[in-house]
Structure formats: structure tokens, C-alpha cells
Amino acid sequence: MVVCSSMAAWAAAASAGVLAAFLLFCLQEAVLERPFSLRPTRPAKDMDNIFQLVRNVIPPLTSKKHKGQDGKIGIIGGCKEYTGAPYFAAITALKVGADLSHVFCTKDAATVIKSYSPELIVHPVLDHPNAVSEVDKWLPRLHTLVIGPGMGREDAILDNAKGIIEKAKSKGLPIVIDADGLWLIAQQPAIIQGYQRAVLTPNFMEFSRLYEALLSEPVETSDQHGSVLRLSQAMGNITIIQKGERDLISDGDKVLVCSHEGSSRRCGGQGDLLAGSLGVLLHWALLAGHEKINAQNPFLVAAFGACSLTRQCNHQAFQKCGRSMTTSDMISEVGTAFNKLFET
Ligand SMILES: NC(=O)C1=CN([C@@H]2O[C@H](COP(=O)(O)OP(=O)(O)OC[C@H]3O[C@@H](n4cnc5c(N)ncnc54)[C@H](OP(=O)(O)O)[C@@H]3O)[C@@H](O)[C@H]2O)[C@@H](O)CC1
Ligand SMILES: Nc1ncnc2c1ncn2[C@@H]1O[C@H](COP(=O)(O)OP(=O)(O)OP(=O)(O)O)[C@@H](O)[C@H]1O
Numbered sequence: 474m475v476v477c478s479s480m481a482a483w484a485a486a487a488s489a490g491v492l493a494a495f496l497l498f499c500l501q502e503a504v505l506e507r508p509f510s511l512r513p514t515r516p517a518k519d520m521d522n523i524f525q526l527v528r529n530v531i532p533p534l535t536s537k538k539h540k541g542q543d544g545k546i547g548i549i550g551g552c553k554e555y556t557g558a559p560y561f562a563a564i565t566a567l568k569v570g571a572d573l574s575h576v577f578c579t580k581d582a583a584t585v586i587k588s589y590s591p592e593l594i595v596h597p598v599l600d601h602p603n604a605v606s607e608v609d610k611w612l613p614r615l616h617t618l619v620i621g622p623g624m625g626r627e628d629a630i631l632d633n634a635k636g637i638i639e640k641a642k643s644k645g646l647p648i649v650i651d652a653d654g655l656w657l658i659a660q661q662p663a664i665i666q667g668y669q670r671a672v673l674t675p676n677f678m679e680f681s682r683l684y685e686a687l688l689s690e691p692v693e694t695s696d697q698h699g700s701v702l703r704l705s706q707a708m709g710n711i712t713i714i715q716k717g718e719r720d721l722i723s724d725g726d727k728v729l730v731c732s733h734e735g736s737s738r739r740c741g742g743q744g745d746l747l748a749g750s751l752g753v754l755l756h757w758a759l760l761a762g763h764e765k766i767n768a769q770n771p772f773l774v775a776a777f778g779a780c781s782l783t784r785q786c787n788h789q790a791f792q793k794c795g796r797s798m799t800t801s802d803m804i805s806e807v808g809t810a811f812n813k814l815f816e817t
């Protein structure tokens with residue numbers, strides 16, 4: 474599921490004099506790569522079976538819990554043009570296993586999003602003059618925020634998103650930043666730089682924008698591992714998922730690769746599904762505690778879980794629908810995909 478195929482990573486490991494160790498863990502199903510680390514590269518056997526680490530953080534379903542304990546997720550996004558993206562993220566959070574999913578969107582988008590699903594709680598506040606305080610009231614009751622799907626790029630909304638991020642940071646809330654949230658971060662990286670309870674989930678374009686903003690040079694496309702590692706370091710070791718043919722995940726120290734089989738169908742909305750599932754898995758990974766994840770970085774464990782789940786949903790939906798597959802078809806697969814990967 475996780476591969477070591479980068480020539481650059483190979484060369485870096487070899488030059489560090491640890492080729493034997495590198496070869497050893499390349500042979501295993503799931504490996505972790507530490508290319509370009511200034512410290513000696515060493516195999517991380519404790520993270521070899523990362524699927525198992527994801528399984529370990531899944532909360533048991535028991536009769537002793539009350540509503541909310543398995544996750545209350547907030548999505549910041551949804552405007553006149555984009556109502557699908559926040560819906561995909563919010564409904565995926567519920568289908569993965571969160572108890573409550575809130576969407577904070579503009580007034581225009583709220584009725585539309587509500588009409589997609591009675592399961593979502595929708596707040597038409599994002600273009601309100603008091604948007605930041607309206608959302609702030611809810612933050613103590615949320616476990617994770619996902620900021621950006623379908624948010625749009627209007628200055629007033631981006632300003633509100635900035636204010637919401639600041640409030641969330643002050644409360645130590647885990648934050649996923651995606652889509653237009655990443656547009657904001659590319660303009661003003663300091664908003665999130667150094668806040669290690671955040672995960673950024675850029676697609677190809679979003680990654681390029683962030684990289685150029687932070688490192689003042691174009692992305693080195695022949696060196697994907699090094700690029701994601703450098704960007705994470707420049708962001709102050711925030712976890713970054715670079716989505717693509719293979720998903721590269723880095724916390725500035727390690728690089729994980731998720732190449733779980735998906736399909737060649739690239740309909741819009743798959744990234745939104747990833748962001749919503751990540752919101753829940755982050756909460757679970759942080760709640761589980763160090764022992765359950767062998768003292769690994771919970772943000773890496775959750776990120777790997779969300780990438781593999783998204784790709785498995787894509788794979789299953791494509792088997793059924795082929796070219797007509799859309800993100801809604803993927804969402805119908807969340808339950809079985811989750812079971813197959815993490816509960817069997
Ligand atoms: N149903 C809905 O409501 C949905 C709403 N969404 C929402 O849309 C908003 C904008 O998000 P985004 O991702 O479209 O914006 P951005 O990052 O500027 O990329 C746009 C352009 O980049 C290019 N491009 C992309 N990949 C590339 C590659 N590998 N290699 C090369 N080029 C590549 C490609 O350019 P093109 O080929 O069209 O010229 C693409 O069109 C945001 O709010 C998001 O949440 C979506 O979530 C979908 C579902
Ligand atoms: N070429 C590819 N082959 C296989 N899987 C891919 C490929 N490109 C992206 N994916 C997968 O699709 C998912 C979404 O990535 P993508 O780059 O489409 O995000 P996005 O552009 O933000 O999507 P959205 O349309 O929701 O905004 C990720 O899980 C990623 O692994």
C-alpha cells in the first residue's frame with residue numbers, strides 16, 4: 474500500500490549510508506520514508522503496519538456513550554457557487570462515524586445545503602458581519618474544524634476564515650485546511666505557520682501555490698518527497714498531504730506514501746470527501762493516546778487513514794459505476810470501504 478519508489482529518496486538514503494536499512498523496509502507492505510532528513514535515516518518499524526495503527530484509534534461502538542462522543546465536526550465553507558464541496562465533506566464525516574456535522578456557510582448556500590441532507594446542521598453565518606463570533610460560540614462544542622471546501626475567495630469571507638482560524642488556534646482545536654482555505658494560507662502563511670495541530674490537504678495546484686509562496690521557487694516536480702518535506706518544514710512542521718496519483722504525507726520529519734488502489738476517474742469532490750473523513754480520524758487519533766499509535770504522530774496516522782479510505786471508496790464506486798461514477802457514488806461506499814480497510 475505504501476511504496477518507496479522515488480529515485481531521489483533512494484539516492485538520499487544511499488548517500489546517508491543506510492542503503493541496507495532502506496532496502497529492508499522497502500520490502501515491507503507499509504513503510505515510512507525519511508529522505509533528506511539531516512539526522513540519520515532509520516527504519517521506523519513501529520510504523521510498519523500503519524493500517525493497524527489506524528485500526529487502533531477507531532473508537533468502539535458501545536451502549537455507554539452519549540451523542541457527540543465519537544465526533545462533532547465543523548466545516549467552514551459553502552457559498553453561492555459551491556454548495557457540493559461542504560456537503561461532501563460534512564456528510565462524509567457522518568458516514569465515517571462522527572455523531573454531528575455542522576456546516577458554517579454563507580446565507581445563500583445554507584438552504585441549498587440543508588436541502589441535500591436533513592442530517593447536517595447548517596449555520597448561515599459566514600458572510601454575516603459577526604461571522605467570527607457566531608462561529609466562535611460553537612467552537613467549544615466541536616472536536617475538529619475543516620476549513621475551505623467551497624468557501625470561495627471573496628475578501629470578506631477570507632477575512633472571516635482568518636478570524637475563525639485564530640479563534641480555533643487559541644483553543645487548540647485540530648484544523649484541516651483544504652481548497653479555498655489553502656488559497657488564504659498561500660496569501661498569508663503566518664496564519665497557520667507553526668501550528669502543529671493543523672493538516673493541509675493541497676491538490677496539485679494548491680501545493681504549487683503554497684510551495685512558491687513559502688519557498689520562493691517553483692516546485693521541483695522530479696523530487697516529490699523532498700518538496701513535501703521542505704514545504705512542511707517551511708510551514709513549521711505542519712502535516713501536509715500532497716494529493717495526487719500517490720498521496721504524499723509529511724510532518725517535516727517523515728514522509729509516508731499512500732498508493733492504495735483507487736481508479737482513473739477524477740470527478741470533482743473527492744478531495745472534499747478526504748477532508749471530511751480526515752476531520753473525524755484526527756479526532757479519533759488524538760483521543761486514542763500515544764500507546765495505541767506506538768507513540769507516532771497522530772496527524773500522520775489520521776492522514777494515512779483518510780487517504781486510503783478515499784482511494785478505497787473511489788475503487789469500489791468505480792467498480793460499480795465506471796465512467797459515470799461521481800463523488801456521491803463514492804460516499805455511498807464509505808461504510809463498506811471503511812469496514813474492509815479498518816474493521817475486518
Ligand atoms: N461540487 C462542488 O461544489 C465542488 C466544489 N469545489 C470547490 O471549488 C473551489 C475551487 O477548487 P479547485 O480545486 O477547483 O481550485 P484550484 O486549486 O484553483 O484548481 C483549479 C484548477 O487547477 C488545475 N489543476 C488541478 N489539478 C491539476 C493537475 N494535477 N495538473 C494541472 N492542473 C491542475 C485545473 O485547471 P484547468 O485544467 O481547469 O485549467 C483546475 O480546474 C473550492 O472551493 C473547492 O472546494 C471542489 O471541491 C470540487 C467540487
Ligand atoms: N492521478 C490520480 N490517481 C489516483 N488517485 C488520485 C489521483 N489524483 C488524485 N487522486 C486521489 O483523489 C483524491 C482527491 O485528490 P484530488 O487531487 O482530486 O483533490 P482535489 O482536487 O482537492 O478534489 P476536489 O475536486 O474535491 O477539490 C485523493 O485521495 C487522491 O489520492
Ligand SMILES: [Mg+2]
Binds near residue numbers: 651652676744745
Ligand atoms: Mg479540493
